[in-house]
Every structure is written in structure tokens, then in C-alpha cells.
Amino acid sequence: MKLDKLLERLDYTVVQGSDSTEVTTLINDSRKVEEGSVFVCISGAVSDGHKYAADVAAKGAAAVVVEKDVEVPDNVTVIKVEDTRYALALMSAAYFGYPADKMKVIGITGTKGKTTTTYMIKSILEETGHKVGLIGTIEAIIGDKKIPSCNTTPESYTIHKYFAEMVEAGCDCVVMEVSSQGLMLHRTAGIPFEIGIFTNLGRDHIGPNEHKDFDDYKRCKGLLFKQCKLGIANVDDKYFKDVFKGSTCKIETFGFSPEADLRAENAELVSRPGYLGVAYHVAGVMDFDVEIDVPGKFSVYNSLTAISVCRHFQVPVEMIKDALKKAKVKGRIEMIKVSDDFTLMIDYAHNAMSLESLLTTLKEYNPKRLVCLFGCGGNRSKDRRFEMGEVSGRLADLTIITSDNPRFEEPQDIINDIKTGIAKTDGKYVEICDRKEAIKYAIEHGEQGDVIVLAGKGHEDYQEICGVKHPMDERVLIKEVLEELKEK
Known part of the structure; x- marks a missing residue:
């Protein structure tokens, strides 16, 4: 050429x-x-x-x-x-023959909720016969092929290569996570987004090789709404107006606020043996009741986002309700059955905002004890460690501090930073550097009525140490721990 x-x-x-x-x-x-x-x-x-x-x-x-x-x-x-x-x-778009022009591209940006929402949207649209590609934090999905992700939003060449493969596979839609880094580095430049979605904004990704400050983070999030036809936004988020400043798209909103175009009313927690969920009434531009098999207020937001998008694809209400029941995401409040006495779950919460949201949600279900196991990544902002330590110390009844992708730092130095945050609270904690041993401690000491959260790793199946990714999947570790305890 x-x-x-x-x-x-x-x-x-x-x-x-x-x-x-x-x-x-x-x-x-x-x-x-x-x-x-x-x-x-x-x-x-x-x-x-x-x-x-x-x-x-x-x-x-x-x-x-x-x-x-x-x-x-x-x-x-x-x-x-x-x-x-x-x-x-x-x-890249030209090299692959502008494949994005041949599909409806839905982009989701925000500090949290992106991954879960992409899977919800994919699930709902596929219920009505659409063939949907996906690009996100966990993987890219092209037909029956799943490709593990290195970045939430890949390099632009890779994006268009995936788009071309999706068109070849018969996809008519693609839903993708659009990170602030991806926007800042022009990875999504030139993509004609049909719909752009804003979930929420919290202080994250600020530091070396990320964003220089919060204003830059906000600005980059807003770039999506200068290249989409329709922007769908969480009107309850306090930074909503900042993010949409200078936007060029039509705007619709969702949330709990009476001002929202699509809103949740009469939300209630649903708790049964081995089940935590939430039910609410969808009001505004739609009108029906829905129940989600994932606990908490953020599940309401995630599902409202998905409903807001799928409304524009004329998806029937019953199909939306059924699809929301089926949509499950690896590492996002993923329940792992280990005991009849307590609940154990894996979640990707890896910053203060997501951890606070998760722990606050779980406390609303009144567990006997809320136990939080987590670590923090090396070669990242120390503020994240202090903040996560303080959040867990304040909200959890017991914190188990362990290791999580130390990269080129000493794991104990990271643990000490987390302890600095916990020291601002009266929270109880134990420190067990080896993550498998920490999980073993959590399971071995689980009490009836406890909710135990393994936070930070989520879908990840590795531990990064000194530049090398070693295989480590918490689901495998749990299985090994249960076998070891059985042999005692």
C-alpha cells in the first residue's frame, strides 16, 4: 500500500x-x-x-x-x-481498513465499574442476537477467542487489529474500557464512538508515569466526550460537570438523583443463605423492577449504566432482566464457596476508592466480622498504600496485610507503608507477607457469619516480582489451602 x-x-x-x-x-x-x-x-x-x-x-x-x-x-x-x-x-485505523466504522463502538471510562459494566452490556446485547466484541482490563473477546490483557486500553495498533478481527468474526458491536491513560496517550484517537459512558471519578492513577495531578486525570477522562455521538453519565458523581466540560456530544444521565433520565428507586439489599444481591425499581425513561446477583449500591450503578446503553438498542425489558442475572465477571465480587459458616470472595479493589466502596457495601449486610486481606503494588504512589491502609483499618474488623505485585520494591517496605495508614485508625491487623499463607490464615480463622474479602488481585493470575510475572491465581491458592487443611 x-x-x-x-x-x-x-x-x-x-x-x-x-x-x-x-x-x-x-x-x-x-x-x-x-x-x-x-x-x-x-x-x-x-x-x-x-x-x-x-x-x-x-x-x-x-x-x-x-x-x-x-x-x-x-x-x-x-x-x-x-x-x-x-x-x-x-x-492504524487506515492500515486495517477503518474497522471501527463497520461496528457500533461503545466506550466506558471512569475510576471504577468499567469492567463489570462492559460484561453486563455484552451479556444484554447478545441476548438480542448482537455479536459483541470486548476489550478491557481482563481480556479481549473476539468471537470464541479470548486474549489476556496487558493494559486496560491496548496500544492503538492492537485496538484496530482487534477491531478488524471482530469485523471478520461477524461482530456488529464492540464494548471497550477506555482508560485515562489510553485517552492521554491517544490510543483511542480517531475512533468514532457511538456511545461514551462516564461511571465515576476518584483519585487514582496519579504519580510517576501516570497523571501529573487530579486535574489532568479529570481532563483526560473528558476527552472521550469530545469524540462520541452520545454521552451517558452518572449524574450523582460530583465531578460529572467537570468531566463533561467542553463535551461535544448529546448527554443522557443515570443515577439515584431525581434529575437522572434513568434512575433507581426503592433500592433494597437482598440476603439469603449463600447469596448477597440488590433489588430496585427502574424509573424515568424506563419502568420496571430488577434484581442483581451482586451486592451493593455500585451494582445498581453498574446495571443502570448497562440498561442506559441497551435502551438505545431497543432491547426488551425481560431480556435485560434475564441478562443482568447471567452477567458474571471474574474477580469482581467473585464468591468462592469454602465453608457453610462464612462467605469468601475475591475482588479487584486495588485503590482506596474501590476498597472503601466494597467494604462499605459489605458492612451493610451486617456480617459478624468483615475481614479484608490485601497488599499494594510496588513502584506506584505511596499515597495509595496509606489510603488503603486507613480505609481497611477503619471499615474492616480485621485486616490481613500481605504482598501484591511488589515489582522492584521490597514487600516488607510496602507492608510498612500500609501499616502507616492503618495506624491512623483503631483497626486490628496481622501481617503475613506470603499471600498463600495469608489466605490460609483467613480461611483457618474464619468464623460463622464472617465475610472475608481477598482484595487487589481479582482476575490477575500472576505475582510480579523484580520484573518477572510468576503464576499465582488466588482460586488455585484457595484450592491448595483447602486441601492442606483437609490433611491436618
């Missing part, structure tokens, strides 16, 4: 060579360059692609796309753009 075809939606300058140069592949990883490739030089947090311009030329690259000056042989075309990440996104 000709280079100018890939550049057709971009402003650019031809520094050297010709934009009608014939190219074979679009690449942004210098190791994958082959004869005839066009290489996009990305300035990353770890490495700068511009440094490899001469190397890729030597490998046979036909062209390089840059935002800085580079030196390459005269036979290599050099295209200069303002932002190479943005260029990669639009070039």
Missing part, C-alpha cells in the same frame, strides 16, 4: 523522500521492522523510538514517521507530524 493512504487523515510534512512510497507493514516496535515497513517513532516513558531510526533504516524500513529530527539514509522517507502517538492511532 502507498504511505499517503495511511496518512490520509493526518496533517504531516514530508521531510525527505515521498509520501507515495510503497510500504509493507506498519510498525512501532523496532524489533519487528522488516523490508518495506513504515516505522512510527514513539517517545515512550521507558524508551524513545527516535533513537532507533537509523537501526530500522538498516533493517530495510521504507519510511519513518517522527516528531523530532532524525538522521537516516536518503532512500528512507521521513514524515514529520506533531504527535507520533496520535499519528499511530490514525494510521
